[in-house]
Amino acid sequence: MADLMKIRAMLKGDTTEVKVLMLHPMETGRRKNDFDEIVPAHFIQQVSASLNDKIVLEAQWGTGIAKNPYLTFYLKDAKIGDKIRVTWMDNKGESNNIEAAITAA
Amino acid sequence: MITRRNFLKSAAALLALVPLRAVAAVWNKAAFAATKPEAALQGLGITRPQSSSEIDLVAPDFAENGAIVQIEVESHIPNTEAIAILADKNPTSLIANFMFSNGAIPKLITRVKLAETCELKVIVKVGDRYYEASKNIQVAVGGCG
Numbered sequence: 001m002a003d004l005m006k007i008r009a010m011l012k013g014d015t016t017e018v019k020v021l022m023l024h025p026m027e028t029g030r031r032k033n034d035f036d037e038i039v040p041a042h043f044i045q046q047v048s049a050s051l052n053d054k055i056v057l058e059a060q061w062g063t064g065i066a067k068n069p070y071l072t073f074y075l076k077d078a079k080i081g082d083k084i085r086v087t088w089m090d091n092k093g094e095s096n097n098i099e100a101a102i103t104a105a
Numbered sequence: 106m107i108t109r110r111n112f113l114k115s116a117a118a119l120l121a122l123v124p125l126r127a128v129a130a131v132w133n134k135a136a137f138a139a140t141k142p143e144a145a146l147q148g149l150g151i152t153r154p155q156s157s158s159e160i161d162l163v164a165p166d167f168a169e170n171g172a173i174v175q176i177e178v179e180s181h182i183p184n185t186e187a188i189a190i191l192a193d194k195n196p197t198s199l200i201a202n203f204m205f206s207n208g209a210i211p212k213l214i215t216r217v218k219l220a221e222t223c224e225l226k227v228i229v230k231v232g233d234r235y236y237e238a239s240k241n242i243q244v245a246v247g248g249c250g
Contacts, residue, residue: 064200072214
């Protein structure tokens with residue numbers, strides 16, 4: 001399951017840059033497959049990120065986020081070794097999360 | 106014995122146990138299902154956004170493939186709490202809403218789908234005030250299939 005998400009958190013100057021990649025089809029529910037059948041909606045609805053277990057970012061997504069979502073966000077007041085955890089949940093109730101420690105750039 | 110008073114007491118105690126986060130984390134179906142930007146904004150409780158030069162919106166002028174358009178948004182407005190992203194010509198207007206807290210910088214990079222040439226709009230929430238910036242993006246091949 002680890003391959004469903006990738007994360008890298010780096011301290012650059014006084015700002016921590018967190019890059020996250022999530023493998024997810026992000027189906028809108030409007031696309032048709034080769035048999036002209038509607039592919040059911042399947043997309044990430046909520047993403048949250050925490051720094052040492054404290055929420056720093058909460059996002060709600062619709063179907064307009066591109067397939068295999070990519071997100072970069074930025075934190076101040078974070079240190080090398082601090083733990084960043086990113087969690088997503090989709091419209092089917094499936095979820096995944098990944099944790100990384102902040103490293104030097 | 107379950108009396109009304111006891112029931113209310115325990116119900117209140119239970120509610121107090123539910124962390125605020127769980128309450129805030131209900132997906133805003135009304136806003137995301139909206140097919141017009143005005144309705145999406147209404148769903149988010151956004152009223153009268155004012156245009157602001159303090160918002161950076163970096164996106165291509167021309168997108169070859171509307172299925173993957175990378176955008177960067179940063180708000181330089183102090184006390185920015187949230188950034189919403191909308192595209193007026195997508196089947197559903199609201200793309201995402203990001204809420205920042207505890208030292209998160211109101212800046213992000215992500216990739217969106219654009220159905221056709223559109224006005225990409227970002228709306229910044231600062232308390233009960235709202236600010237906006239937008240950019241026209243020409244889309245060659247739509248990506249909202």
